[in-house]
Amino acid sequence: MTDNDSKNIKYSITKYLSMREHSCHELLKKLTAKGYEKSLCEQRIAQFSKADIQSDLRYAEMIVRSRVAKGKGEQLIRNELSQHAIAPELxxxxxxxxxxxxxxxxxxxxxxxxxxxxxxxxQEQQKRNRFLLYRGFSHEQIRALKSVR
Structure with a gap:
């Protein structure tokens, strides 16, 4: 690995984070797709995380706000964040x-x-239930809606 690769990785991370929040997993995936060595990318991402420039918590908060605004349920949001390797406590x-x-x-x-x-x-009730399940709402939340109707 050359010093030039390290600078390019730093530049790429800075560019990505200037556009929006990214998870560590997402940054690593993008950088390795560019052909950079995984261990060097992990080191650089760790430096950004330590300096609080990159934060998985801020990324998770951004995803939660965005998905709630789109009408997505808690289960769908949790699954999406898990796929981005966000820690369960975050x-x-x-x-x-x-x-x-x-x-x-x-x-x-x-x-x-x-x-x-x-x-x-x-049948129409089942169609509505499937739609809400697909959106990430729990069975309990859907049952609560039935009692309101």
Whole structure:
């Protein structure tokens, strides 16, 4: 490895982080795809993390805010963050810091998609349930919606 590679990695990380937050996993994936040595990339990413320039917590918070704004449920958000190798305690912290009422969000998403009319039959109710499950809402949140209707 040359000193030039180290500078290029530093430049690339800086460029990526200037656009938006990235997880360590995401940065490593992008840098190794460019052909840089994995161990050198890990060292550089660790330096950025230590200096608090890169933060998995800030990345997780950004994802939570973004997905909630799009009407996604807690399970979908947790799965997405897990796929980015975010530590479970950081996922929990990012979600609890936002203080989200998941039942209200599920209700808003259902109302936006299906309106205020109740399902006309069992099949339509199942279609609505599948939609909400696909969006990442739990069975309990979906059942709570049924009692409101």
């Amino acid at each position: 996922i929990e912290l990012a979600i609890t810091e936002q203080d989200i009422d998941w039942d209200a969000l599920a209700s808003d998403v259902a109302h936006k998609k299906f309106g205020s009319k109740p399902a006309k039959d069992w």
